[in-house]
Amino acid sequence: MTEGSAITDELRSMIGMATEPVIMEVERGAIRRYADAIGDPNPLFSDVEYARNSRYGEVICPPGFFGWPLKRGGMMELLGTIGGALFRAGVPRILDGGVDYEFFLPIRAGDILTSHGKFADFREREGRTGKMLFITMETTYLNQNGDLVAKARSTLIAL
Amino acid sequence: MAKQLYYEDVEAGMEVPPLVKKPTTQQLVKWAAASGDFYQLHYDKDFAQAQGFPSVLVHGKLKFGLLGQMLIDWIGEDGVLKKLGCSYRGTDFPGEDLICKGKVTNKYVKDGEHIVELEVWTENPRGERTTPGTAVVALPSRG
Structure with a gap:
């Protein structure tokens, strides 16, 4: 366990980091x-x-x-990059904390969606067993007309 | 399909009819294939036990899906699910009842839409809320 804050300069510099778009076929x-x-x-x-x-x-x-990827973007790479920074920050275990979706339009069979993911934010909390970081990943989904169909905020817990 | 629910039918404190599920290991494998989530924690017992769990775990996102099913059954075809979120607070295991529940917390009209807010959750057989969350739906009005 690290002393002090688990929020390192490296992690702070990653806020806003985005993935390549993912194209999905429904x-x-x-x-x-x-x-x-x-x-x-x-x-x-x-x-x-x-x-x-x-x-x-x-x-x-x-x-x-949201269908299947036709073209995979860089979400796994982005998570890998963040995972490396979390490991170096002394909080190597990552749990899936949950998800919040906002739905704006129905998604129909035949739609082609484009999603953009980014490392949106993090906050630190003192847990029972030490430092915990709550990381928010934000993903937006657009349809083939460019309309926003859904937005997701996923929480990862690093401890 | 169930009959249509209207805004006027709903009051704060009202409960959503519970949806009782009992995920099997077969369902977890089907869901892994259908969602593309192949994390071994959800189908490989040796892997799960090496992580300190007695057995494989029900996917958090599957529990999200079950809460979605409960809400969409309740709001009917003219209702719209606007928001749904949940926290994967506790672990659930296949072979155990997983009860999806919900309760209305607020209702109001905003920008011409008839909005209902709810708390939702999944419960295990010991009455523990393993997946607490919130939802917002829009319902048709008789008005």
């Missing part, structure tokens, strides 16, 4: 498999005829599903 089959894995029989996710006659006009994604 396929009907991928949506159906995701809904099936959740155990959600909602026909809006799986029944093309039903969805066509709904106000959405097409099968839509359950919350939290």
Whole structure:
């Protein structure tokens, strides 16, 4: 365990660091498999005829599903870079703390989404077992028309 | 589909009908494949035990998905899920009941939208809230 703050100059300099955009294809089959894995029989996710006659006009994604990458951006690299800095800051264990989504528009099968991720912020807290850093990663999702469909704020806990 | 819920039907303190699930190891594997999250903690028991857990863990994001299912069932097709967030506070294991619950905390009209705020969570069989969170939905109005 390090003395003093786990917020190093290296970490501070990384705030705002962004990934290359990730391009994702939203396929009907991928949506159906995701809904099936959740155990959600909602026909809006799986029944093309039903969805066509709904106000959405097409099968839509359950919350939290954004299709499959056609082009992978640099999120893993960014997390690796941050992970290295956290290790050097004396907080090497990283846990998934949770996620907050805002949904602006429905995501339909056939959409092509572009997501941009960035290292948005961090704050330090004294936990029961020592220093903890709460790291916020922010991801925005745009559809093929350039409209913002969703925003995610994920929390990583480093200790 | 269930009948449509309206803004006027909802009051603070009202509970969302609970969604009771019992994830199996098979469901975790299906979810890993469907989501692309292949972290071994969720399907490799030896890996999980080496990390100090008795067994593989239910994915946090799967619990998020189950909370989403509960809310979308409740708000009906004319409702809109605007925000959903949760913290992965406690660990849940396959083979145990995972109960999704929610409670209305506030309702108001803003910019012509009929908004309902909720607290949501998953509960284990010991009554512990393992995934606390909040949600915001918009409902149709009879008005």
